[in-house]
Amino acid sequence: MSQQNEVLVRMTGIHKYFPGVHALNDVQFELRAGEVHALVGENGAGKSTLMKVLTGIYEKDAGEIEVMGKPVEIRSTKDAQNLGISIVHQELNLLKDLTVAENVYIGRENMNGFLLDKKAQNKRAQEFLDRLNLNIKATQNVGRMTVAKQQMVEIAKALSYENTRILILDEPTAPLSDVEIDELFRFVRDMRSRGVGIIYISHRMGELKQISDRITVMRDGQYVDTVDTATTPIDEIIRMMVGRVIYEQPKTESHVATGAPVVLEVKNLRSRDVRDVSFQLKKGEILGLAGLVGAGRTEVGRLISGADKRDGGEIYVNGKLADIQSPCDAVELGIGYLSEDRRRYGLCLGLSVANNIALTKLDSFTQGIAVNDRQIKSTAREYREKMDIRTPSVDTLVRSLSGGNQQKVVVSKWLVRNCDVLIFDEPTRGIDVGAKSEIYKLMHSLIEEGKSIIMISSEMPELLRMADRILVMCEGEKTGELGIEEATQEKIMALAAPQV
């Protein structure tokens, strides 16, 4: 890419704070006309946040943004649109029952007085699609098209705003097959040659080599470096993504007793998002489940806990084949699942702390036909002490507690049930540093009590610190298993990144 090309976007010294988190710390980014600029980093590195700042979804707390040489303030998505910035999200936002033309010009329909002028609109859309060399009919229903074609419609829609010069593609290839990816890449290169600047977010390392001109790496909310794709080996980029900073002391050896019995075994677990995953969990073990977002880790957790129906595969609990068809079956067998989305899947926000804690084990709090509320409350108070749940009383509604305290309520509810196998899905997401180490301590004490844990996490340092063994998944498949002695961030990343 020649240096003379016009700079479309220049972001410097960008800071963004969320409660308890410094999400973007002095980040810079530059996009030139006619380049594909890849933005890479681990989950939580700050890529999405940066793009949300650029597209006006979040407002930055500090820093400057210049668009085509002029300093700008982007306060809303409308502002971004007016500046010629368009984003195509990972989840497509098309209306499946409408035609291509209707989707592209939604909100800007061709009118004939009070009536829609469909004919003129179809003609205009077809001309536009032809100009982009897309082999798509304007009158076709979007719902009947392949995902790849739908994606192109989405991109075409973004480009149909006359002034669009800056296009952000967020993981565009995630749902596509190889052939479709080639089709998309041809289109992206075509756009590039027309002078559009493209910001390309992807986890797929191989892809970057094919499509991007430059790569900017982010890590932990900070800018690492910007490099030319052609002259930088992939290993180097992975190294930059992972970083040298290790802020938690990693485990050096497994703490599982030799000869510890297998408490849970999974054989050829299959569903829509999981392909033939097999593994064992030993008593007293923390098994880390690593992978990128969408790798199928949460799905594995949900299948084992009966939250979703599996298409195939066997689950053995303490060596016996278990017929898990519902969460109820799993709970009976002593398997508890702590979802990453506790508000949706973990808590009844409108109920009290005590009632939430008692929910998994209400049978044992029932004498005759009546629920023993005194016992429920005293148990809840016990856990309030033990877990240091900060709440005015156990009768307080869970809705009014903070995130960290809500998480402690979720953990309590499974401890009350005394489950032997606990699946922690992103247990520290959205929790501040202090509460994190409390959760870690708690997990260790659970292990000491003889429980076993599957820990799903996107934070590799956390896994390296906590896990005895790490299983890596990528696109629904198990791509590797690393003992803690041999596991490094680089090795995990290499297994977790899809090879294209």
Added chain:
Amino acid sequence: MSVQGVAQAQNVRKLDYQKLLAPAVLVVMYAFFAIFGNNFFSSYTLKTILESAYYTGLMSFGITFVIITGGIDLSIGTNMMCSAIIGGVAFSMWGWPLWLALCLVPLVGVMFGVLNGILVAKAKLPPFIATLGMMLVTQGFGSIVSRVQTQRYPTIGTENEWFKTVFYRTGNFPTGALYLLTAFLIAAFVLNKTRFGRYVYAIGSNEEATRLSGVKVDKFKILAYAVCGLFAGIGGILYAATYTTAIPGTGNGLETYAIAAVIIGGTSMAGGSGTMVGTLIGIFIMAVLKAGLASLGLQAHWQTFFTGIVVIGAVLMDNVRVRAAQKVKVKT
């Protein structure tokens, strides 16, 4: 900690106001009609108010469970009527003894309740649709079984006159009120004190989280609709005792009053919150309104009109309440 204390104190105070609102409305309404109504302030009117609450009350208690799970049952009015009709058919056309025919009435109610529950919990139909269909089914079923013959229950001066005295009135004593009270106490106990009741709240608050906690959500949802049907069925007996006749093709519309009472009593249509005491107060607000408007010389169509106004007012208040509750945040 002091911040928490203050927040909690405010929280408690707000909740107390909310709890007092419905009873206050009831008292104010009663006082209003006592002052302005014609012959309203009398033991006779009080008895009229009580007697008009029997079958609506039973339906309201039952549907409170369903509404707290986040569902709705539109079929209770016609289910109640259908149950009463089938009991009448068993008595007069099939020649069953009256006591046996009366045992059949709640069973019919439960049956349709269970069907509703299966449609909602297992077939995953939206409760509105499933029970709307069941409303027509029950209405039609009653007509089919009775061959569109009006069913007559025994009245005073006939062979089985005990039916009226046991279920409606003995001399001056409103025996029906005993059933209303007993039904209330049982419903309140089940909702507050049993595992099923606790799950009803949990399901209404967050069904998926409840399921993931290992609760057989489907089973308890079916149970909630079954209980609702049971209460509608028992309501059918009290309806027959009140009016003596059960007419095929009627019954729809009665559910609106039962649902209105629940809403007025502060149960949220969104599910997860509500009380049986609230429902009881809602029932009497409706009953006082009915008797009171009559004492002002306003006829039935006025009653319909004002009932609607009260329902809308109650839901508006519910919205304000929900918004206020969401604003209360404990800082830690």
